[in-house]
Amino acid sequence: MTGAHGEAGTASSPLPLSTRALALEFGRTRRLLASGEWHLSSTDAEAVAAVLARLTAPLPARRGAAERTRATDGDRRLQRILRTTVHHLDAGAVSPTAAALLAAVARALLPWHAAPNPPVAAAAPRYGPVPGAAEGAAPPTEAGEALLPELTSLFSALLATRAPGTAPLTPPVESWQARYTGRFRHYTRPASGVWAADTVACPECGGKDGPWTVTCDWRRVTLGCPCGTVYHRHGLSFSEMWLVLPES
Numbered sequence: 491m492t493g494a495h496g497e498a499g500t501a502s503s504p505l506p507l508s509t510r511a512l513a514l515e516f517g518r519t520r521r522l523l524a525s526g527e528w529h530l531s532s533t534d535a536e537a538v539a540a541v542l543a544r545l546t547a548p549l550p551a552r553r554g555a556a557e558r559t560r561a562t563d564g565d566r567r568l569q570r571i572l573r574t575t576v577h578h579l580d581a582g583a584v585s586p587t588a589a590a591l592l593a594a595v596a597r598a599l600l601p602w603h604a605a606p607n608p609p610v611a612a613a614a615p616r617y618g619p620v621p622g623a624a625e626g627a628a629p630p631t632e633a634g635e636a637l638l639p640e641l642t643s644l645f646s647a648l649l650a651t652r653a654p655g656t657a658p659l660t661p662p663v664e665s666w667q668a669r670y671t672g673r674f675r676h677y678t679r680p681a682s683g684v685w686a687a688d689t690v691a692c693p694e695c696g697g698k699d700g701p702w703t704v705t706c707d708w709r710r711v712t713l714g715c716p717c718g719t720v721y722h723r724h725g726l727s728f729s730e731m732w733l734v735l736p737e738s
């Protein structure tokens with residue numbers, strides 16, 4: 491464990507980033523772009539443009555700002571990128587291909603889920619600390635910012651495929667399966683500023699702890715319970731499922 495509690499804002503935090511999925515998606519997307527196999531649909535373009543706007547948002551100009559203030563500005567930008575990414579991942583409008591990319595971005599930026607601004611309500615979504623990191627550890631601002639140039643370049647290139655007169659072309663995405671031992675939490679917002687959370691339970695045996703067999707094609711998520719029940723009416727959004735799975 492690499493505890494850095496109380497050192498929020500330090501530039502050399504040892505917190506790791508989960509970038510394996512992102513590296514795979516970078517490679518896949520670059521190949522699809524090079525071969526002309528992915529021309530964004532209008533809904534994908536909307537999501538890509540929204541994330542790109544967050545990626546390229548300038549930091550506030552602060553004359554003589556302390557290092558710590560600058561780091562907090564950087565963290566705030568990374569948090570906005572994460573929140574916009576998760577919003578579009580979960581909104582259900584993007585193609586599975588775009589969802590896979592957004593999911594990989596969200597996983598890499600997960601340390602900013604609660605930093606610098608924690609979720610406003612106690613029952614708001616929480617994903618726990620990044621594996622190997624102490625809860626409350628400072629997010630690795632520099633490592634996160636180091637991802638921005640390549641993300642910006644990739645999202646710009648994707649958006650450029652949406653040229654006038656170009657028909658949308660969305661390549662297929664492979665489904666995947668994972669095992670997960672533990673609980674899935676589903677969050678709802680019954681009223682503005684009010685959050686509620688439920689633990690997913692098997693409709694047959696009531697089991698909540700798995701081990702679950704998770705199957706996902708980025709259209710929907712299917713959960714397999716040890717009792718043999720397989721179901722998809724669990725209400726989980728992609729982020730509620732994906733962001734709690736350990737990196738494979």
Ligand SMILES: [Zn+2]
Pocket residue numbers: 692693694695696697715716717718719
């Ligand atoms: Zn069951």
